[in-house]
Amino acid sequence: MDKRWAALAVISTMHAGTKLVSGDFGKTREGALVRIYTLTNNSVEATITNYGGRVVSLKSGGTDVVLGFDSLEGYLNDNPYFGALVGRYANRIGHAQFTLNGVLYKVPKNDGDNSLHGGLRGFDKRVWTPRELPDGGLELTYLSKDGEEGYPGNCKVTVIYHLTDAGELKIEYAASTDKGTVINLTNHAYFNLKGSGDILGHMLTLTADHFTPVDRGLIPTGVLKPVAGTPFDFRKPTAIGARIEHNDEQLKLGKGYDHNWVLNKKGSELSIAARLEEPSSGRVMEVWTTEPGIQFYTGNFLDGSIKGKGGKVYGRRSALCLETQHFPDSPNKPRFPSVVLRPGMDFKSTTIYKFVR
Ligand code: BGC
Numbered sequence: 001m002d003k004r005w006a007a008l009a010v011i012s013t014m015h016a017g018t019k020l021v022s023g024d025f026g027k028t029r030e031g032a033l034v035r036i037y038t039l040t041n042n043s044v045e046a047t048i049t050n051y052g053g054r055v056v057s058l059k060s061g062g063t064d065v066v067l068g069f070d071s072l073e074g075y076l077n078d079n080p081y082f083g084a085l086v087g088r089y090a091n092r093i094g095h096a097q098f099t100l101n102g103v104l105y106k107v108p109k110n111d112g113d114n115s116l117h118g119g120l121r122g123f124d125k126r127v128w129t130p131r132e133l134p135d136g137g138l139e140l141t142y143l144s145k146d147g148e149e150g151y152p153g154n155c156k157v158t159v160i161y162h163l164t165d166a167g168e169l170k171i172e173y174a175a176s177t178d179k180g181t182v183i184n185l186t187n188h189a190y191f192n193l194k195g196s197g198d199i200l201g202h203m204l205t206l207t208a209d210h211f212t213p214v215d216r217g218l219i220p221t222g223v224l225k226p227v228a229g230t231p232f233d234f235r236k237p238t239a240i241g242a243r244i245e246h247n248d249e250q251l252k253l254g255k256g257y258d259h260n261w262v263l264n265k266k267g268s269e270l271s272i273a274a275r276l277e278e279p280s281s282g283r284v285m286e287v288w289t290t291e292p293g294i295q296f297y298t299g300n301f302l303d304g305s306i307k308g309k310g311g312k313v314y315g316r317r318s319a320l321c322l323e324t325q326h327f328p329d330s331p332n333k334p335r336f337p338s339v340v341l342r343p344g345m346d347f348k349s350t351t352i353y354k355f356v357r
Contacts, residue, residue: 017041018136018163025049026072032127034072037138041163044355048161051075052124053085053140055189057309058169060283060355067190067319070309079306081188084124085159086117088144088151089339090186091260091295091328094219098331100152100340101180107150114217117188119149123157124188137162146179153179155341167355175347182331182339183347186291190299190319193278193285196312199298199320200241205275206234206296208261212327213250219329220336224262232259237277240298240320256300256317260293260327268292270350274322288352289324292337297321324351 018041025036034051047056054075058066068082069075075082089107096115097106108119117124128140137160144155160172173185192199211232212220227233231243231251244256251257265271273294274287287294297320304315330336341347 014164014166015041015135015137015162017165020132020136020138022130022132025051028072028127029076034127035130037130037132039136039138039161039163041136041165042167044163044167044169046161046163046169048138049075050128050130050140052083052126053128053159053187054124055083055169055187058189058353060167060285063195063281063283064309065191065193065195065283065285067192067308067314074308080301081117081124082190082308084188085128085140085185086188086323087123087157087183087185088118088149088155089115089182089331090117090184090188090323090325092116092217092219094217094329094332098182100182100331103152105150105152112217114219122149123185128159133160135162151181153177153181153341153343155181155183157185159185169353171351171353173347173349173351175341176343176345177341178343180340180342183341184326184330184339185349186295186323186325187351188321188323189353190321191276191285192319193276193283194281198241198315198317200239200244200317201279202240202320203237203277203279204234204240204296205237206261206294207264207272207274208294209235209264210262212260212262212293214253214259214328216253218254218258220260220327220333222333222335227261232257232261234261234296237275244298254300256298258295258297258300260295260325262327263289263292263294265292270352273324276320276322282357284356286352286354286356287322287324288350288354290348290350291324291326293325293327295321295323295325295328297323324349
């Protein structure tokens with residue numbers, strides 16, 4: 001067989017077992033129709049909506065391991081990015097401004113003095129154009145116009161979700177622009193591998209020798225700090241709750257873990273970033289990514305005020321996020337890996353959530 005055809009045959013067998021069904025999820029307040037898609041492959045099922053590209057549910061062995069809502073209404077109401085596709089710039093930009101090509105750009109302040117997760121109406125609150133792929137994948141596209149939320153350039157973003165035969169939810173991001181801009185895309189799923197209770201007993205491993213300490217506004221200071229000898233050392237499997245209340249300045253600033261870890265890698269190869277194990281169920285999820293960093297957030301700001309699926313109250317630390325990303329505030333940190341996207345460049349990024357057991 002011609003080599004190219006052989007490669008294609010391999011790719012199509014990767015998702016050979018995926019079934020995709022779709023339906024209506026409701027309408028936005030402006031009247032736009034929103035759809036919902038269920039991808040099933042063996043024991044993994046992912047439900048995704050084109051409203052904010054949100055992962056509504058993710059089931060492994062029948063247990064839903066992500067927080068969210070039963071209906072579109074929940075997502076339209078204020079919520080902390082449940083399952084969302086976050087952009088144009090995931091996490092924070094300090095003082096809500098940055099300079100690019102000598103021009104100062106101001107983006108919305110929606111987190112004290114800083115800008116968080118793309119501003120007031122980021123990618124998580126947009127209706128994306130969906131396309132069902134013949135191989136059982138779901139493609140979402142969105143054109144973020146020049147000046148939207150203060151960002152320069154018409155930026156075309158494509159995100160493809162697949163469930164692979166190996167028990168993986170694979171998310172592939174691509175973007176291009178017609179003017180220099182900054183970009184940082186992630187998924188903001190809140191995981192609880194037990195399906196209920198808190199996440200303090202989950203065992204976490206992070207492939208990172210360093211993290212980026214933050215200031216009071218959770219903006220990185222610019223230093224890469226070794227994790228050795230600190231509560232930020234997750235190089236060996238460690239219970240999340242083991243050190244979360246330690247008397248540590250960084251833990252106090254984050255009200256728990258809410259930091260970016262610097263992944264041990266040379267370039268943008270796909271590598272393992274995290275392994276999460278929930279002892280009582282035996283469930284294990286790995287996170288693989290081409291990104292240089294991961295935000296590990298322990299749901300410190302969940303306060304029980306939100307009722308989610310089945311009326312469940314989402315309390316403090318009832319879930320955790322593992323957001324693959326470039327480092328927060330990179331537009332203002334010349335030493336951090338670049339987040340600049342210029343015309344003619346192709347932005348590409350892949351993240352995999354893999355259910356091992
Ligand atoms: C941030 C947290 C924030 C959460 C929800 C995380 O990515 O690091 O500080 O509270 O998202 O917005």
